[in-house]
Amino acid sequence: MDFFSKEGAxxxxxxxxxxxxxxxxxxxxxxxxxxxxxxxxxxVRDEDNVINDALNYAYSIVRALVSRSIVAYxxxxxxxxxxxNEMNNFNxxxxxxxxxxxIIDAYVRAHxxxxxxxxxxxxxxxxxxxxxxxxxxxxxxxxxxxxxxMTSSLVEAINKSDYSKLSMPQLDGVEVSEDVS
Numbered sequence: 001m002d003f004f005s006k007e008g009a010x011x012x013x014x015x016x017x018x019x020x021x022x023x024x025x026x027x028x029x030x031x032x033x034x035x036x037x038x039x040x041x042x043x044v045r046d047e048d049n050v051i052n053d054a055l056n057y058a059y060s061i062v063r064a065l066v067s068r069s070i071v072a073y074x075x076x077x078x079x080x081x082x083x084x085n086e087m088n089n090f091n092x093x094x095x096x097x098x099x100x101x102x103i104i105d106a107y108v109r110a111h112x113x114x115x116x117x118x119x120x121x122x123x124x125x126x127x128x129x130x131x132x133x134x135x136x137x138x139x140x141x142x143x144x145x146x147x148x149x150m151t152s153s154l155v156e157a158i159n160k161s162d163y164s165k166l167s168m169p170q171l172d173g174v175e176v177s178e179d180v181s
Contacts, residue, residue: 015028039105050113054108054126055105057118057122057126059097059101059104061126061129061130062130065130066093066096066097066151069150069151070093072151075154077091078090078091080094083095096150096151099150103132103169104129111125130142134169135170136150136167136170137149137167146169150166150167154166
C-alpha cells in the first residue's frame, strides 16, 4: 500500500509479523480483508465483480508462468510446500505465486478494467503482466524472468539444504508502466 501512498501500510506490516507457520491465528485472511478494500477503495475480494475478474485473470497468467517454470526444473506441480490439497494439480505453483500477487494487485489497480466486464483489451493488457519489471536479487527483470530465477533458486536451496538460497522478488521495486508491451 506504500506503493500508492495509501494509509494503513503499518497495519498490514503488523499483520505480516503475526503470521506464523500454518497461520493458525488466520492473520493472512485478516490482512486480506484489510488490504483489498483499501487498495481498491471499498472492494471486497470474495464478491463477483470486474476487479476480481481482472485479478483472477492476471493471477492465472502468472500461475501459468510459475507452472511452466517448475515443470522445466523437474518439479511435480501437485506436491506443494504449504498448499497440499490433493484435488489441486498446481499446489507448488500456488505456493510460488504468492510473492508475485502484490505485483499483480498493483498493476490491476493502476490499470483497472475499462467496463463492467473484462473485454478483449483488458485481457490483452493483463497478459502483459509477464513483462512487468520488478527487482530480483538486486536486478531489474521481468516477472517472467524472475519466476524462472526464483524456481532455479528453489532447486539450489533444496539441493544444498539451505533455504536462505531461495530468492524472491522485491516488491518495493515494482515498476507499473503504461508501456509494458
